[in-house]
Amino acid sequence: xxxxxxxxxxxxxxxxxxxxxxxxxxxxxxxxxxxxxxxxxxxxxxxxxxxxxxxxxxxxxxxxxxxxxxxxxxxxxxxxxxxxxxxxxxxxxxxxxxxxxxxxxxxxxxxxxxxxxxxxxxxxxxxxxxxxxxxxxxxxxxxxxxxxxxxxxxxxxxxxxxxxxxxxxxxxxxxxxxxxxxxxxxxxxxxxxxxxxxxxxxxxxxxxxxxxxxxxxxxxxxxxxxxxxxxxxxxxxxxxxxxxxxxxxxxxxxxxxxxxxxxxxxxxxxxxxxxxxxxxxxxxxxxxxxxxxxxxxxxxxxxxxxxxxxxxxxxxxxxxxxxxxxxxx
Amino acid sequence: xxxxxxxxxxxxxxxxxxxxxxxxxxxxxxxxxxxxxxxxxxxxxxxxxxxxxxxxxxxxxxxxxxxxxxxxxxxxxxxxxxxxxxxxxxxxxxxxxxxxxxxxxxxxxxxxxxxxxxxxxxxxxxxxxxxxxxxxxxxxxxxxxxxxxxxxxxxxxxxxxxxxxxxxxxxxxxxxxxxxxxxxxxxxxxxxxxxxxxxxxxxxxxxxxxxxxxxxxxxxxxxxxxxxxxxxxxxxxxxxxxxxxxxxxxxxxxxxxxxxxxxxxxxxxxxxxxxxxxxxxxxxxxxxxxxxxxxxxxxxxxxxxxxxxxxxxxxxxxxxxxxxxxxxxxxxxxxxxxxxxxxxxxxxxxxxxxxxxxxxxxxxxxxxxxxxxxxxxxxxxxxxxxxxxxxxxxxxxxxxxxxxxxxxxxxxxxxxxxxxxxxxxxxxxxxxxxxxxxxxxxxxxxxxxxxxxxxxxxxxxxxxxxxxxxxxxxxxxxxxxxxxxxxxxxxxxxxxxxxxxxxxxxxxxxxxxxxxxxxxxxxx
Numbered sequence: 001x002x003x004x005x006x007x008x009x010x011x012x013x014x015x016x017x018x019x020x021x022x023x024x025x026x027x028x029x030x031x032x033x034x035x036x037x038x039x040x041x042x043x044x045x046x047x048x049x050x051x052x053x054x055x056x057x058x059x060x061x062x063x064x065x066x067x068x069x070x071x072x073x074x075x076x077x078x079x080x081x082x083x084x085x086x087x088x089x090x091x092x093x094x095x096x097x098x099x100x101x102x103x104x105x106x107x108x109x110x111x112x113x114x115x116x117x118x119x120x121x122x123x124x125x126x127x128x129x130x131x132x133x134x135x136x137x138x139x140x141x142x143x144x145x146x147x148x149x150x151x152x153x154x155x156x157x158x159x160x161x162x163x164x165x166x167x168x169x170x171x172x173x174x175x176x177x178x179x180x181x182x183x184x185x186x187x188x189x190x191x192x193x194x195x196x197x198x199x200x201x202x203x204x205x206x207x208x209x210x211x212x213x214x215x216x217x218x219x220x221x222x223x224x225x226x227x228x229x230x231x232x233x234x235x236x237x238x239x240x241x242x243x244x245x246x247x248x249x250x251x252x253x254x255x256x257x258x259x260x261x262x263x264x265x266x267x268x269x270x271x272x273x274x275x276x277x278x279x280x281x282x283x284x285x286x287x288x289x290x291x292x293x294x295x296x297x298x299x300x301x302x303x304x305x306x307x308x309x310x311x312x313x314x315x316x317x318x319x320x321x322x323x324x325x326x327x328x329x
Numbered sequence: 330x331x332x333x334x335x336x337x338x339x340x341x342x343x344x345x346x347x348x349x350x351x352x353x354x355x356x357x358x359x360x361x362x363x364x365x366x367x368x369x370x371x372x373x374x375x376x377x378x379x380x381x382x383x384x385x386x387x388x389x390x391x392x393x394x395x396x397x398x399x400x401x402x403x404x405x406x407x408x409x410x411x412x413x414x415x416x417x418x419x420x421x422x423x424x425x426x427x428x429x430x431x432x433x434x435x436x437x438x439x440x441x442x443x444x445x446x447x448x449x450x451x452x453x454x455x456x457x458x459x460x461x462x463x464x465x466x467x468x469x470x471x472x473x474x475x476x477x478x479x480x481x482x483x484x485x486x487x488x489x490x491x492x493x494x495x496x497x498x499x500x501x502x503x504x505x506x507x508x509x510x511x512x513x514x515x516x517x518x519x520x521x522x523x524x525x526x527x528x529x530x531x532x533x534x535x536x537x538x539x540x541x542x543x544x545x546x547x548x549x550x551x552x553x554x555x556x557x558x559x560x561x562x563x564x565x566x567x568x569x570x571x572x573x574x575x576x577x578x579x580x581x582x583x584x585x586x587x588x589x590x591x592x593x594x595x596x597x598x599x600x601x602x603x604x605x606x607x608x609x610x611x612x613x614x615x616x617x618x619x620x621x622x623x624x625x626x627x628x629x630x631x632x633x634x635x636x637x638x639x640x641x642x643x644x645x646x647x648x649x650x651x652x653x654x655x656x657x658x659x660x661x662x663x664x665x666x667x668x669x670x671x672x673x674x675x676x677x678x679x680x681x682x683x684x685x686x687x688x689x690x691x692x693x694x695x696x697x698x699x700x701x702x703x704x705x706x707x708x709x710x711x712x713x714x715x716x717x718x719x720x721x722x723x724x725x726x727x728x729x730x731x732x733x734x735x736x737x738x739x740x741x742x743x744x745x746x747x748x749x750x751x752x753x754x755x756x757x758x759x760x761x762x763x764x765x766x767x768x769x770x771x772x773x774x775x776x777x778x779x780x781x782x783x784x785x786x787x788x789x790x791x792x793x794x795x796x797x798x799x800x801x802x803x804x805x806x807x808x809x810x811x812x813x814x815x816x817x818x819x820x821x822x823x824x825x826x827x828x829x830x831x832x833x834x835x836x837x838x839x840x841x842x843x844x845x846x847x848x849x850x851x852x853x
Contacts, residue, residue: 192718193716193717193718194715194716194717194718195709195710195715195716195718196715198702198706198709198718201698201702202695202698202702202706205695205697205698206694206695206696206698208691208692209691209692209693209694209695211652211674212650212652212674212684212686212692212693213674213678213706213707214674214675214677214678214679214707215675216675272697
C-alpha cells in the first residue's frame, strides 16, 4: 500500500519535473501557433523563420558568453561593450588600415580575451564585486570604442566575412545561425561532460567547498572571465558579419536580451542551472514573440517590454525553484 | 559596594527560575532546573558543552520556548512565555552574546545606537550631541575610546567593552522607564581574550554592579568565575549539579561539580591496537593563536585534539591542510617532507590528506547539488576520462558509495540539501574516504548528526583507520573522543598541556584535563 502510494508520488514527481524542463518549449510552441493562426501568410513562412534564426546569432553567442561566469557565480556586464569594441576594432583594422580580415578577426578575439583578463584581475586580485568591476570596465571599453571608431559607423568590411555569416545559407538559414548552434553544443558538452565544467559549477555553488576540495578557485574564475571575453568578441565578429559594418554605440542593445535569455534559459531544460540549450531556446522564444507582435502591428516599444519583463519573470521563476529546493533542505 | 548579605537574601531575587525543562526530540537538554540571581550580585553559570547552559540562556532570551509551564520571574513579576524581546526590555534584561552583535564596518557610535536606529523612532539625529553623550559614557567607565572611530579599528577587548557598555546603557534607559532593577547577561564574552584584557572587562562588570544592576556571567573558565562572581550555579547533564558561594569553594571542588563522576561510557572504548612505527610527523606547526605544535602518528592511529573553546585545538587541522595559513611547520608523510606554510588544499590532497570540515553546508558539501555530484567531486577524472565524463559511471560510483556508507535515501540524484544531517555527513565521508587518504583531518565529525548515524560515522572512521589512514580528530565532544581515539591531546591557550592514552581515556578524564589545564596554565 505505502509502497504503491510512494511509487505513484514518484511517478507524479517525474511528470512534474519533465513538465518543468519543457515548459518553456511548450510556451514557445504555443506562441508560434497563436501567431501562425493570426497571421498565417506573413508569420508562418520559412523565410520568416529563416530570418528569425539568422538574425539572432549575435545575441545567442553573447548569452552563451554570459552563462560561463554566471555558472561560476560571477557577473560580466562588460560583455556587450566588449562586443562593440571587438566589432569596431575589426572594422578599423580591416577598413581604415586595409589589413586582411583574418588578421583583424584574430586581433578582435585577442582583445576580447584580454578584457576578460582585466576583469578577472580586479575581481580576483582585489577581491571586488564582479558586478561593479565589469560595469566599470564595460563603460571604459565603451569610451575606448567611441574614441577608436571616431564615434562613427564604419562600413565596408570585407565581403568574405559578410558572406560567411549572413549571405551564404544552408537550408535557407544564414551560416551565422550554425556557428552559434555549434558554440552552444560545445559549451553544453563542456559544462556537462568534462571535469572542468563540473568544477565551474562547484565554484559557483559553494566556493568554500570547492576551495577545500582542492579546486583552484581563482584559476577557474579567471577562465570564466576569459571565456566570456572571448565569446563577447566572437559575438562582435558575427555582428560585423551580419551588418557589414560596426556601429560603436550599438552594444547596450544586446546586454539586456542576453541576460534575459540566460536567466530564462536557467528555468528550463536543466531547471535551476544556467544551460546552453535553455539559453538558445529562450533567445528564439523572445525574438519570436517580438517578431510576432510587430507583425500584428504593435510598435517598437514592445521590444523593451518583452525583454525587461522576461528578465524579471525569469529571475522570479528561478527564485521560486530555489525556494522549493531550500524548503526541501 | 555589594549590598549587605542580609538585605540581599531577604529581597526578592532579580531573576527566579524554577521547574525549567526542555527536550529536543528525545534528548533531555534541561531537566527541572532552578536558578536564582540576587540583587547586586554577579552570578556565574558553569558547565561543560552539552550541560544545558546554552539552552538555558537561549530560553531566557526567547530563542527557544521551554517545555511545560515553568516559572520565570524577574523582580518578582512573572514573565510571559515564551520570552519576547519586548518583555525582556520591559523587565530590564539585556544580553551580550559571545559574538557581541556589533557591525565592524560602522563606527563605535553607530554601533552604540544600533537598536535605537533599528527602531527608527527618531526623525533627526544630532550626531554631535550623541558623540558627546558616548564620550561621557566611556569616561564614566574609564574607557579610552573615540566614538567616531570605525569599530574594525578596535582591539577585541575594546569591542567587548563597547558591546557591554551598549547593553548596560540600554538597560539603564529601560530601567528609568520601568523601575526594573536591571539584569545583564554576559554569555561567554571572554574566551578569545588574553588574561590582562579579561581583567579590563572585569573592572567594567564591577562598575556596572556598583551602578545597581545584577549580572549573570556564563563561562567555562573556572578561574574567571572564581574571580568575578559572588555565587554560581553549575549545570551538568541538564540538571543543577550545585550552587555555591564563590568565597567558600576551592577550584578542585568546582571542577568536581562540573565534571561529576556520573556513569561513564568507558565501555565504548575501542579495543587497543598494535600500531606500527609513526609514518606521519608534524613538527613545529604554528600560526594564529597556535604555539609550535609537534605530533607523530602511526598508520591506523586515531588521535583526538581537544580543549576548551578558544584554546586553539581546532586550529591545527585547518592549518595543517593549508585551509588557513600556517606561519611555520613541516609535515613528513611516509618519508616525504612538505613545508606546511606553503601548503594549500590542492597540495594537501595531492599528499594524501583530506579534511572533513565542521561546518558541513558551508565548507563540506554543496546543498543545491546532488549526492552524486558532491560525492564524485574529487574523483571526476579518475572515474571516467576528465574530457568525457560518463553519467553512468559517475552514478554507479555514487550508488556504490551510498550503499557502502548507508546513505539514505539511496538515490544518488537526490539533492544533498534534502538529506538529514547524518546522511549529509556520510556523503562527505564517502567523498573523501574513497580516495584512500593517508591522513584524515576531522573537525567535529558528528556535529548535527543523529544518534544512529553517529555510530555509523565512527564505524567509517574506524574502517578507514584499519585500512592504514592516520586520523586527527578535533572535537569538544568528550564522549566521541572516548569512543574513537587511541590518544587524546589537550590544548589550553594555544599549547598542548596534557596527553591521555589508552585506558587513561574516559569522558571524565578528558573533561578534567581540559578544565584543570585551563586553570593551571600560567596566564599571561
